[in-house]
Amino acid sequence: EVQLVESGGGLVQPGGSLRLSCVGSGFTFSRYWMYWLRQAPGPQLEWVSSVAAGSGTTYYADSVKGRFTISRDNDKNTAYLQMNNLKAEDAGMYFCAASPDGGDWSPQLKQYWGQGTRVTVSS
Secondary structure, eight states: OOEEEEEOOEEEOTTOOEEEEEEEESSOGGGSEEEEEEEOSSSOEEEEEEEOSSSOOEEEOTTTTTTEEEEEETTTTEEEEEEOSOOGGGOEEEEEEEESSOSSOOTTSOOEEOOOEEEEEOO
């Protein structure tokens, strides 16, 4: 059974940092692209970042470029999202997703999701 478990969310002041983790099990982690997505209050889902399987090439939404860093540790079956200089608009539920298909994230990819971790940015 594929499982993804996110952790690391919490309350942080504007300008602060958090590191999210996503531990995968039940699949060959190294062969899957890993994605981070977020959902602010409301239905809209926003892709945040991706890290490719194999090459480990990283991709970022313009809204987080230069502030967030995605990484993966295949030995630990874990993907990370280091978030620095957090802004109020970064608040929301953060989800990691894993896909064997890879490429730009879309709902059409074969993918597995975790249950999310909440990030609150407030003074």
